[in-house]
Amino acid sequence: MTAPRVRAWHRVWGGMLALSVLLVALAQQFPQLGGFPTGLVLNLSDWLNAAVTPAFEAARPLGVLLSALAETPLAAIRSALAWAPWPAAILAVVLIALYSGGWRLALFAAAALGTVVAMGYWPKAMNTLALVLVSVPAAVGIGFALGALAYRFPRTQPALIVMLDVMQTWPAFGYLIPLLILFGFGPTAGLAASVIFSVPPMVRNTLVGLREVPPAIVESALMAGARPGQLFWQAMVPSALPQLLVGVNQTTMASLSMVIIIAIIGGFNDIGWEVLSAMRAAELGRSLGAGLVIVLIAVLLDRITRGFARRGPRVMQARWLLAGLVLALVVALVLSGQDLLPGEQGQRWLRRIDGWLLDFVAWSAPFFAVLRNAITYGVMLPMRIGFSGSASPMVWGFALTPEITAAYVLVSAAIALLLGWRSPQRGIIAGFAALLFWTGLPGFPWPGVFLVVGVATWRKGGTGLFALAMGGLALAGLSGLWVPMMQSVYLCAVAVLICFAIGGALGVIAAESDRFSAFLRPISDTLQTMPQFVFLIPALMLFKVGEFTALIAIVLYAVVPPIRYVEHGLRNARADLVEAGVQMGATTWQMLWQVKLPLARSSVLLGLNQTIMAALSMLVIAALVGTRELGQQVYVALSRADAGAGLISGAIITCVALVSDRLLRSRSSIHRKVPE
């Protein structure tokens, strides 16, 4: 960009800062500038209900048909899994693991499934597996078809990409009520939600896989005289197969994650319900045990599906696998009808662990209380109610006198001017930071939010993004959800800050030390494989219900992207530039801050993007342990069976996610290789 244009934008942002200061000052006198004026709130959810409910009820016959279609295979798989004696089922899974991933994976499969049996969770785990086994083929089939069609008709791709983003960011609970109206109460609604959530990765991977088939392969098939169908099925699909299998892997994991969350509507007697009921009963041992089962299943499914995506020699041939599976069937027939499951022993152990855990929690409480207070009073409260709210005798031990106000204004103005002298951009950022720290995010005057977001989206993304952002803000304001939305943004912002502080530091260390990187990698892998639900268990155990617990769960889930992207960016800094830095005599510290981190900028930004997406998607799950933001609104709507309110809250979360994604993506590059 040319210098005059940069200066013009500095003037624009400088003007916005001045305007925002004015708004904050005026908000003291005119409270309607603070929160969105209640006079403007419309009863949107009722209107939406009036439209949605009859529409979905009218579509009921279709829903009943689809329900029947989905429930027949589900019932069959359920009863098959329930009938198969566990030694035979384990044998079959171990053989598949051996074929897919070799001896180590086979051993892991045996140990993991053995643990599930020993803890007494086998039947519940099989019920969860049945849901996954129905949802994954449906999602893979739909995703592949959509991806292939989009490849065939490239004009549809932009619209499809937006649709996929919406499907992945719209919280499932937000559209669960309409689904329940459509399909009736039962597993189909849950399955539909799971399919909606897990289709996008399959579509994306299909599209990428087909696009990246080398032109020479297409041309050579054409020159061999392939008809269109032969070209597609015999040349393109087999060439794209590794990428398609990556899609199957991601779809499976998404599906498992959603199947477990959807247990909240109850009635499946599955492992997700087990975690939920154990958490509600505050039985730590049981919820940890059930959580461990989920993690084991997730890791196992992930490694097996990933193993199929790998090309290369296998320890055994396909026909031996087939023979082994027949053997497993024979074992099943021989053992069928006998009650082989261990009794209550495993559950008794878990109860005993309960006691120990309670002791541990009581013993460690002082330490965690310190942590909790430090973050609550040091970070969360100032972000939520701002300096102006925190500076009271109850919170920080001193009152907000005019002298202190004046001092705050003077100090922050001085800092902003000092920074702005060298670089206007930094001065403006410092000014906004000081302003936000004064009001707190939710307390920032609403016209200011419209202005700042409007200018930022207009500049980065053009009219489309601008319209989306303004629409989302207007929807939040008019539906009376302005404060919950700002609370969501605030909770996410705090989580992202903490994630970047911790994850960034870990990423820097991992980039410098191979040993630390090797140590961190399996932990990151496992954290990314775990269904979101599981993160609630330790957070809840240590910190009880509340916003801080939700924050911890979000951080646990969203801390991996910064680790990965920072490490990836630093490790892939151009070797010649790093050498040049060393040659000029940079110290390690200078190297990091002045050479490598600037070079890793786009990777770090992409990591930021991924962190925000992860935090937003965890928001709704974390709301289960008590928050005051949009995620909670989604639950309230769910428990009231208020389809309209759920849809609106979900739509606002989607808007926030899409806008922040596009804002950050237009800076970093869109087509960037994701580090493994």
Place this chain on the structure above:
Amino acid sequence: MAQASSRIMLSCKHLWKVFGPRPAYYFDTAGYRIDPEALAARLRGEGHIPAVVDASFDVKQGEIFVIMGLSGSGKSTLVRCLSRLLDIEYGTMEFDGQDLARISGRDLIEIRRRKMGMVFQSFGLMPHLTALENVAFPLKLQGVARSEREARAREMLELVELGSRLDALPSQLSGGQQQRVGIARSLAPDPDLWFLDEPFSALDPLIHRQMQDEFLRLQNQLKKTIVFITHDIMEACRLADRIALMRGGRIIQLGTPAEILLSPVDDYVADFTAEVALSRAIRVRDLARPAQGEPPEGPPVPAAAPIEVVLPALAAGQRRFRVEGDGGLELEAGAVLEVLQRDARHGFRADGASA
């Protein structure tokens, strides 16, 4: 080589291929024929890329027809037009009594299945199929039974001396081996017309020569009609019966290697060919003439050999050489010396430039 009959296999007239927003607009009248150069200039000025400009040539049965040029000269586009991987804007391509430019659908698939073979620079092997399955792939598409197609594929792999690697996946083969599989695959349906698009460019320079020898051996055995694309002038001179030299989408000179080397039409071609050591690229038959008077003594020299084979005898004082074959041809020392002098001048010029 050199046994090309006079029967024309593929006859191309006034081929145009243009990339851009609306290429068809320029070809709805025959007006372009007045001045192709002017139309090309107009296309460039209006946001189009004329990749092939008014190309006309005949390929004779059994000949190796090399299309050569630098990258961006349109040679790869031209071969894709001939194989109809790209559709041309204008022109005719007569092959086997049909205009390739007009046929489509089923007929095109049928021609590709039985009459055309193509080898690609980046091999284009299916990563999930073994060498044997890759070679059998075109036959599988035709619906040939497994045992039959695998027998044929085995035969083809024997032909390219890969009979021992039937079950290897492409990723387990070296570049040279992969291209042999590509060659075997393109030959499996026994095509009449064989396209090779820079087949050796992606390979290590050290094995170029080995692959070229292999290719010449195959051609001696099979006598296909070949369109060979390359950017390497030495490769073109070694393999070609005739060369079409392309620049900016136009064929700027068409002739035997000796014609192009010895009488370049313009400075561009002269510069292009300056690096070629003529004593290696010019063959005995290019300079041979009917023997005058008494046939020369001494052992005969092969007609297809480069003229450098006579240098030792020339240095020893021999002035006339009998050329192998019954045409009664001889090679005269003066003609050889003239070529050598040109070589020396180029060498001097190169030195002068570097000094």
